[in-house]
Amino acid sequence: MATAYPAPPRLHPPAACVWFPPFMLSATGRSTLRIVGELGDFARFTARGYTSAIGSRRLGRRLARAVYEQGVRCLPVILIVGTFTGLVLGLQGYHTLKGFGSASLLGPLVANSLVRELAPVLAALMIVGQAGSALTAELGIQRNSEQIDALETMGIDPHGFLVAPRLLAALIVYPMMTAFFALIGLVGGWISGSVLLPLPGSVYWSSVYKAIDPEDVGQCIVKALVFGGLTIALCCYNGFTAHRRSTTTGARAVSASTTRAVVFSSISVLAADYLITSLLV
Amino acid sequence: MSEPDTISSAPLLEVRGLRKQFGDHVVLHDLDLVVPRGRLLTILGKSGTGKSVLLKCLAGVLAPDQGEVLFEGRPLSSENKPGLAAFRRRCSYLFQGNALLDSLSAWDNVALPLEQATLLPKPEIRARVRDALRRLELEADAARYPSQMSGGMQKRLALARALVTRPEIVLFDEPTAGLDPIRRNAVFTMIAHSQREFGFTAVVVTHDLPEALAASDRVALLVDGTLCFEGAPAEFQASASPAVAAFRDSADHLAAQIAAIRRGEPVPADLA
Numbered sequence: 001m002a003t004a005y006p007a008p009p010r011l012h013p014p015a016a017c018v019w020f021p022p023f024m025l026s027a028t029g030r031s032t033l034r035i036v037g038e039l040g041d042f043a044r045f046t047a048r049g050y051t052s053a054i055g056s057r058r059l060g061r062r063l064a065r066a067v068y069e070q071g072v073r074c075l076p077v078i079l080i081v082g083t084f085t086g087l088v089l090g091l092q093g094y095h096t097l098k099g100f101g102s103a104s105l106l107g108p109l110v111a112n113s114l115v116r117e118l119a120p121v122l123a124a125l126m127i128v129g130q131a132g133s134a135l136t137a138e139l140g141i142q143r144n145s146e147q148i149d150a151l152e153t154m155g156i157d158p159h160g161f162l163v164a165p166r167l168l169a170a171l172i173v174y175p176m177m178t179a180f181f182a183l184i185g186l187v188g189g190w191i192s193g194s195v196l197l198p199l200p201g202s203v204y205w206s207s208v209y210k211a212i213d214p215e216d217v218g219q220c221i222v223k224a225l226v227f228g229g230l231t232i233a234l235c236c237y238n239g240f241t242a243h244r245r246s247t248t249t250g251a252r253a254v255s256a257s258t259t260r261a262v263v264f265s266s267i268s269v270l271a272a273d274y275l276i277t278s279l280l281v
Numbered sequence: 282m283s284e285p286d287t288i289s290s291a292p293l294l295e296v297r298g299l300r301k302q303f304g305d306h307v308v309l310h311d312l313d314l315v316v317p318r319g320r321l322l323t324i325l326g327k328s329g330t331g332k333s334v335l336l337k338c339l340a341g342v343l344a345p346d347q348g349e350v351l352f353e354g355r356p357l358s359s360e361n362k363p364g365l366a367a368f369r370r371r372c373s374y375l376f377q378g379n380a381l382l383d384s385l386s387a388w389d390n391v392a393l394p395l396e397q398a399t400l401l402p403k404p405e406i407r408a409r410v411r412d413a414l415r416r417l418e419l420e421a422d423a424a425r426y427p428s429q430m431s432g433g434m435q436k437r438l439a440l441a442r443a444l445v446t447r448p449e450i451v452l453f454d455e456p457t458a459g460l461d462p463i464r465r466n467a468v469f470t471m472i473a474h475s476q477r478e479f480g481f482t483a484v485v486v487t488h489d490l491p492e493a494l495a496a497s498d499r500v501a502l503l504v505d506g507t508l509c510f511e512g513a514p515a516e517f518q519a520s521a522s523p524a525v526a527a528f529r530d531s532a533d534h535l536a537a538q539i540a541a542i543r544r545g546e547p548v549p550a551d552l553a
Contacts, residue, residue: 057397142382150380153340154446155369155398 045159045240046233049167052160059165066169070131070232074177077126082181085122086188089113093189094197103199107207110189115216119182120174121273124227127177128265132235135166136261139239140254148240163236167229174228175221182220219280226272231265238264293318293450293482294339298348301334308334309506311348316450321476321483323493325528326503332486333377335503336452339484340374341365370398373443377455379435381427381442387414388423391442399446413445417471433464437471444475451476453485457492465489469496490529494518502528 053059093109139162142148151158186208194201238261245253294316301309308331316322316339326332337343338350341357349356352368360368381390391413395406414420417437427435436456443451453472457465469492476483487493493500494514502510502517502525509524510517517525527534541547 138384145378145383146376146380147382149337149342150374150376150382152342153369153372153374154394154442155366156394161397 041241042233042237045163045237046167046229048159049163049233049236052157053164053168056157056160056164059160059168062161062165063168066165067173069135070127070166070169071173071177074127074130074173075180077130078123078177078181079184081122081126082119082184083188083191085118085181086110086114086185086190087192088188089118089185090189090192090197094193094199103193104203104207106189106193106199107204108211110186110193111208111211112216114182114185114189115212115220117273117277119185120178120220120223120227121269123178123181123224124174124231124269125266126181127174127228128231128235128262128269132231132265133258133262135232136235136239136242136258137254139236140242140257143240143242144250144254158240163240166232166236170228170232171225175224178220178224219276222280223273223276226276227269230268230272234265234268235261237261292316292351293353294484295351295354296335296339296348297351299335299338299345299350300347301331301338301343301345307506309338309345312506312508314501314508314511316482316484317499318482319480320498321473321485321496322499322501323485323487323497324501324503325487325490325493327528328488330503331506332503333454336374336454336484336486340372340452341368342374366398370446371449373446373448373451375439375443375451375453375456377458379427379439381435381439383427385426386423387419387425387427387430387438390427390438391445394442394446409445413441416444416475417441432460433467436460436468440471440475444479444481447479448481450482450484453483453487455486455488457487457489465492469493472496490531504528 089110090106093106094103097103097105097109139148142162148158148162151161190201190204193199194204238257239254242253242257243249245256292315296312296314299309299312299314300307312335314335324332324335334343338345341350344358349358351357352372355364357365357368382393385393388410392406392410395401395409399406401409411420414423417440419434419437419441422430422434422438427438430438440456456472457468460468469489472483472485473496475481485493485497494517497514500510500512500514500517501508504524510520510522512520517529520526520529
């Protein structure tokens with residue numbers, strides 16, 4: 001059925017006037033306000049998470065647990081993904097470079113790809129998939145079962161108790177896991193190029209050593225810190241605010257929050273990677 | 282502990298003109314209530330009448346949209362962060378679902394408010410936790426996690442956590458929900474006994490009329506977010522108010538309705 005809209009206002013010059021139905025304008029305005037509001041809320045939540053660490057009692061014990069969950073538990077997945085990434089890079093790189101007669105440059109190719117881009121991005125995505133999703137679900141369930149309300153009624157700041165150790169742990173774990181990923185990836189590249197293919201190992205490792213620039217390492221650490229701070233804050237925020245999901249409640253709200261956390265974190269890693277690279281290169 | 286009559290009559294908690302709504306749905310309408318010091322006040326009412334919302338407003342978890350919650354005459358809304366923290370140290374809340382932290386053992390759950398919200402030395406914390414667990418017969422289960430405990434044990438553990446800070450006021454949100462009559466009696470006995478032993482002021486939200494009337498010093502009835510009655514249990518029993526009568530005599534109504542159904546008579550309109 002055709003909808004009767006009010007006549008567009010007469011503006012000069014008429015050809016330059018673009019007119020939208022009023023409901024589209026109001027919907028766009030509402031969405032914009034909601035997104036801006038949520039971004040502000042997220043920024044405030046993250047700032048409160050870090051500041052509440054000051055004076056939080058027995059933080060060390062909770063920090064150790066968070067480091068274990070984000071670090072130790074993610075080691076197997078980092079090991080597997082890092083190895084296969086290095087293997088594939090070595091394989092593809094060797095055959096491509098051999099075509100140009102530059103197979104000896106396999107080491108710099110693998111090292112630069114890993115240190116500059118793949119190690120921080122893939123390590124962050126793996127930690128989000130394994131530890132980030134788990135912590136969002138845990139916080140969501142704690143919100144649903146009133147455990148977070150209970151902390152408040154006991155006079156315990158839930159941000160300091162639940163969020164701060166996880167945010168701080170991310171700043172410790174992400175650089176370490178990124179370094180581990182890069183190291184394992186280099187070993188994978190060596191297996192591919194020197195064990196399975198005929199490039200001499202000494203050529204591979206000496207070229208790797210020469211190719212790694214301290215500036216690249218610094219950029220890699222900056223990326224790991226930013227990804228860690230951003231993704232774990234997003235995961236904590238989505239779990240902590242699981243009760244605010246307007247379309248679902250209970251278990252479905254927890255699942256929706258977990259999905260949201262993983263999707264937003266993954267997108268934010270790629271977007272932040274582009275921004276940092278464009279700023280630092 | 283002092284007898285209730287010798288305790289100061291000044292209200293510990295007071296609600297004035299409290300209004301709370303979620304979206305367009307008004308849950309509490311301009312409610313006034315006084316919680317007398319050292320007494321056990323029970324708030325009765327059907328499901329969805331705003332009892333738990335009222336309790337959360339009393340605990341400072343939810344902020345009223347209008348009106349005030351006063352603690353010793355001072356509005357909670359005007360308290361700064363240390364003031365609110367001081368109120369929370371003097372007030373405990375027992376959640377309907379217990380709200381025990383499932384990643385912590387029974388011992389750690391009970392120790393949590395002392396470790397995180399007080400400056401007590403470690404030996405004192407250990408002594409208090411051991412004492413709270415012993416009083417509620419949970420000493421042998423200190424290393425167990427809430428998920429390894431029965432519903433009754435979890436309830437006792439939640440009570441131990443609520444009492445370990447030696448609060449002046451304890452708010453109980455449907456402490457007997459989902460329990461059989463024997464356990465219901467046991468929980469009410471436990472609350473009344475703890476209240477007498479520790480001397481705290483108790484506010485209990487429940488549907489369980491006989492147990493509430495037996496254990497309470499004061500009774501309040503909430504109907505659709507409005508306070509319909511507030512008085513002693515004997516006054517509640519004698520009240521001619523239609524709202525009170527409907528709640529009080531619901532068991533008799535049920536018997537009459539079942540009898541009518543068995544006789545093949547049409548189902549009374551108020552049954553639907």
